[in-house]
Structure formats: structure tokens, C-alpha cells
Amino acid sequence: MKASMNLGKILGIPIGLNYSWFLVFTLLLFSLSSGYFPAEYPRLTTDAYVLMAAVTTILFFVSVLLHELGHSVIAIRNGISVKGITLFIFGGVAQIGSQPQTPGVEFRMAIAGPLTSLGLGALFAGIYWLAQPYTYLAAPSLYLMRINLTLALFNMIPGFPLDGGRVLRAIIWKVSASFGRATRVASICGQIVAFSFVGWGVYTIITGDFMNGLWLAFIGWFLQNAAVAEANYVNTYERLSGVSVAQAMSRDTAEVPALAPISQIVQEIVLGQGKHVFFVDGFDGQVQGLLTLQQITRIPQINWRFVTAGQIMTPIGQMCRFEAGEDLMKVMEKMDEEHIDEAPVIYHDRPVGLISRQQVQRYLHLKTKLGV
């Protein structure tokens, strides 16, 4: 889920809005100002209804944000980075930098969100109870109490990607000592939950409530996609754990002198030897940069005789580099985090290969084909 607008940072975590959020903001604002508040307080002006609805809607989103911050605080405390929190059409999502290392961490991280919502529900219940003399506080706090309790309950449904699915995974992980098995079970539960929502939505449409039915089916569809995506991610994670960068990197590289003209490289090394990536050596024999076939094709062919490798290479000092022995999954996470597509792999201070997303995909594909 990508943020389309940044709202600033809380606890160092960037908070963002996805455009789809505005749709639900508008719908909620409309339904509160034209339905709920006029029913609760007849004889007020439209302005008053809109004002109350706006304040309540904003507090609802603050509640969602606090739910996500609940997850994030526990993540950060356990050394897991939080890349950002994004509010979107179905609520909020905190992007966690890496998988939790133990079932205990996963459990606490997952339960922190619903507990936050439960706490907020209790807080608004308290306000509702204390607000009896100030009537205009009663209906908004009652609404916010209900919605926070709903958030806590809904999120505890035991299926990925909901918090309850993560709690379930943590428990199975603890009992079975297998992260992979726990994930598969939680993902299957998630898909059952997702299809139930779709079924419920279709039933609701058939019985005549088109809008609510469509909404339920839409939630089901979203949950289904997320459950499958999570299972795929973990599948990849499992298959790459214990694999070093050197095992998966591309060795399809060659070294070329910085002064070599592009025409010579194309003739001798690209067409002659089938290589695609070049480490460019300086006068001292040290590798100074990286040159790819893509960079070459960006130069008009007519200039190939006059342009040298050293002129169009990416200086290696400016690139992110990885050691050959590093854990591949950690490297992939870092590449994701910093939006790096490819990086040289270093062994004893010399580049020995290139790691890229494509290369890792190829490696996984090969593993699948061979069944290893």
C-alpha cells in the first residue's frame, strides 16, 4: 500500500495517506452528518451536523492511526524497523522492515493493535459515561466507542492478514516450532475468512442491500489478495534463509579497462562472450565502476567508438555493495528498503558478481524447477 500524501512523522515513523482514504473519509462524513447525528440530535443546523461529523471522522482516523502505532511501538522495541504507516480505504497498515524473529515478538506485536483499540473503546466509553450532562459529547463518544471495539474485534478474526491471523501464527509457531507451517495454516485460515466475506457480500447483494454487499465482497477480495501475498512472501523467505549472496548472484560478469571504447566491449565481450555486466578497472588495476548492457544501449550507436567504459560507468564508490557471505534474505530486505535494483558483490575487496532482484527471481525459479 503506497502513501500518496505525507502527513509528517510520529516517533520517527513517516505517516502517509493513500488516495483511497478520501473515499471512505467522504462516505463516513456524509453518513454521520446526514444520518447518525440528525437522528440523535433533531433540531440542529446542518452546519452543526457537519462539524460534529468532521470531528468524529477525524477522531476515527486518529483511532486507526493509534492502532497501527500500537503495533509499531512493540516492533521498534524489539529492534524491527517500521518504514511507515499508511491510512487507506480499509483502515491502516504499518510496513514492518523485517519478519519477527521469535513467536513471542510476533504475538506481542500482533496483539498490541487490538489492545490499543480496546483501550480506546474503554476511553470513549468513559467519556460517554461522564458526558451525560453535556449531551453533545454523548453521541460522538458512543459512536467512537463502538467503532474502536469493532476494530479490536474485527482485527482479532484469526486469518491472515488480520492481527488475529498473526496471533494464530505466533501460537502455532510456538507449538510446532515451524514458522513455515504456522504461516501456511494462518494463510489458509485467512483465505477461508476472505471467501466468507465474499459469500456474505454476495448473499447481502441478493437479499437487496447492494452497497453493503459490494463493500463486504470488496473487503473479502482485499483479504484474499493479502493472505496469498503474505504466504508467498514467507515462502520466499523460507527458501532463501541460509542462502548466501554468493550462491544466488550472477557470475556473468567481466572486467574491462576504463579506457576501452564501447564498440570494442560490444564486439569482444557482449557478442563474443555473452557477458552483460562489466566491472571497470582503473590504471591501478582496482575496480572503479560498474557498467551494464542497459547503460551501453542508452548511448547512440554512432558514438560507441568514441565513448569509453570509464565515461559511462557508475562509480563503485556510489553504489551499495554486499559481501559474498552475507545472508541473501537480509540483503533482499535492504535492497527493498533502499530501492536498490542491483549491487556488486564483494569478496576480499574485489567484485566477484552482481546481485539483482531479477537474479534472485531466476535463482528461486531454478530451485522450484529442480525441486530443491
Ligand SMILES: [Zn+2]
Ligand atoms: Zn492491527
